[in-house]
């Protein structure tokens with residue numbers, strides 16, 4: 001009777017079987033490699049893989065890349081905003097935590113998306129798995145990230161039609177309720193925008209400007225933010241351009257802060273010097289988000305259009321500026337053309353703000369009608385602005401020194417920055433206002449002196465000319 005032990009082949013029989021099988025396998029592989037060309041072998045392998053995945057795979061994966069058609073992919077952006085809300089309380093295995101709140105180091109750290117970690121979401125009972133992945137590429141200026149969103153194959157349509165809508169709507173809601181605004185500056189070395197928390201507390205309530213200007217600005221911003229359909233109906237891009245001009249210290253930056261706080265828009269603060277060329281500019285602009293402000297300060301580095309003879313120093317300055325302009329590879333009007341063209345096709349709800357201390361020096365291309373929608377003069381203090389500042393800083397609305405100070409404000413050009421500096425000198429209204437009065441009197445005295453020197457100079461010139469002739 002054959003026992004179990006009798007049926008087990010001997011070790012030598014097993015070894016000879018193994019060597020025979022290996023030899024056949026090697027022979028088959030050699031024939032295959034020599035007879036069948038590589039591309040046919042690859043083709044067969046791919047076909048097999050597709051066949052197996054189609055018939056046996058039950059899941060479906062959406063891939064969401066950072067860029068879409070060389071623009072920032074808004075679906076990717078929405079996922080980036082939405083997914084951190086799915087992290088708290090979930091056992092993802094690992095979490096990224098951090099804070100960039102410099103003002104409050106003890107602030108509770110925020111959660112961010114770790115790379116290569118599964119994040120689970122659920123939508124109308126459908127189980128979804130998100131993974132953020134990244135690869136380094138040579139073509140892309142920095143690491144390229146993308147999301148994998150996996151669901152059961154049968155829910156593919158539902159996810160396409162309903163879940164992505166839910167994702168973008170949720171992201172929009174989160175953005176609207178976000179408590180802190182961000183200010184981005186462009187890092188030329190890494191070709192990325194770097195964010196910091198924007199904590200400029202100026203609002204339209206604390207900005208001392210003429211009431212008419214305040215109302216105009218607020219109305220303009222309101223109609224802009226509600227103007228999606230209007231802009232569409234007249235075939236224009238949903239964007240608004242403001243040119244803020246006026247002497248230093250008249251509140252141009254404060255106005256930008258008031259606009260950002262009112263609209264709840266992040267600011268992209270662009271230094272033209274950090275732009276290398278058109279390709280760089282395209283990258284810079286396409287990586288800015290909707291509902292934001294593109295701010296370009298002190299743009300008066302264009303050619304001086306005034307006919308006044310320049311001093312040696314001014315000529316040197318201009319040469320330097322022209323050189324810088326060549327170095328940066330894009331001109332301001334080039335930027336404008338770009339913004340007009342590019343943002344008309346891809347951006348929505350954008351504000352662009354230029355500031356300058358010398359409107360008269362600006363390139364005419366900038367001032368052409370239709371370029372900057374609204375030109376706003378941020379001027380010297382008027383009696384109204386002065387009173388407004390005093391009320392804000394000293395919490396008083398009347399004082400015996402008001403009258404002489406108001407008269408002086410009409411005589412000398414004083415900026416709100418100068419006035420606030422004097423008002424900050426003391427919390428005591430008598431001391432602060434006395435200081436302001438003296439400051440203005442000094443200014444008036446200096447102005448008179450300067451006028452006298454100028455007049456004397458002109459008389460001397462006339463006398464010299466007469467003597468020469």
Ligand SMILES: Nc1ncnc2c1ncn2[C@@H]1O[C@H](COP(=O)(O)OP(=O)(O)OP(=O)(O)O)[C@@H](O)[C@H]1O
Pocket residue numbers: 206207208209246247248249250251252253254255357378416417418420
């Ligand atoms: N209209 C204003 N209302 C209230 N505060 C103001 C106003 N203008 C200026 N200030 C005060 O003066 C400071 C400097 O003003 P700001 O930087 O806004 O001026 P600016 O016109 O942008 O100057 P620059 O051209 O030098 O950049 C502000 O921090 C603010 O305290």
